[in-house]
Amino acid sequence: MDRRVRPLPLPANQPRHFYRGGSSIARFRGVRPPDDRRPEDWVGSATGRIDDASAGVTVLPDGRPLPDAVAADPAGWLGPAHLRRWGPSTALLVKLLDAGQRLPVHCHPSREFARAHLGSAFGKTEAWLVLETADPDGGWVRLGFRDEIPEERLRVWSAEQDVGAMLSATNLVRVRPGDAVLIPAGIPHSIDAGVFVVELQEPTDFSVMLEWKGFAPDGDETGHLKLGWDVALQCVDRRAWTPDEAAALVRTRDQMPVTGEGARRVLPEAADPFFRAELAGDGTVFSPSFAVLVVLRGEGELRFDGGSQRVRSGQTVLVPYDAGPTSLHGRGLDVLRCLPPAPEETEAG
């Protein structure tokens, strides 16, 4: 019998969260929303929530949590080159995120900070591909402080929860469906209500919360990753980001170059040490890799070594290395293929 792992369509995996959202995920998937506190769908996740390691992890159709399945056959899931470079970690976390309300201003640690203070080889650099905005003209995200903020001022803003000051200090950046946004580690950011994205990240749940007023968890207790504010605030990028620099973190579909295989490279090279993403359609052939597919539009077929699988918009599919070369077939198919960093990637902060 052929024991190789095959591509697996995944159901929604939406741990309860402290902020509202989830209806766009349900609409995208064509299912009913469980309740309005399910704003994130963790797809092909071997990562648990920081406050509850059992939440967030993907459970496969055979009942096994993804980390157990990968541990049992790391080469089959990840391939030999990935395994040599990244070990048995998938090195990738993908989420659908539907902001039903504005997210609190927060930031994520770099690898360097995570290694020094959190015992982790991964920080949480991330990127978004915007799927929808409630207003068809676009939605808003907040990226980076416009002026350099002295540490002491940041400390006061956070201690006093001076949300007005924090928000007015950040760049407000317009995003439209189809745009991709790279969020470098450290940059303070927030997504406004009505923005629905696919998110690629390093496989951790590390957030330093600058804002928590009006949200359920007491950020003063939980927002500093148990490091204390003196250390946690060291991971915040307090530098000035000019409006142009902040806007340059956004890439429109036209700015995504077409690769030799006919796919569009979604993210800039600066993202390569952390994850890769491409938009592909009918006729695209991919070389073997662990991957998470999000079918954005259309329907058709995903062919792989030894079989094929029907795919349609709203589906997410987990692809193991062992599926071999894969290809997409179907007119109007638009698929986001999320990949871990390449095995040849070297260190990045």
Ligand SMILES: O=P(O)(O)OC[C@H]1O[C@@H](O)[C@@H](O)[C@@H](O)[C@@H]1O
């Ligand atoms: O899109 P990012 O920046 O990861 O924001 C979403 C993240 O928000 C933070 O406030 C934390 O609650 C994380 O658990 C959550 O995943």
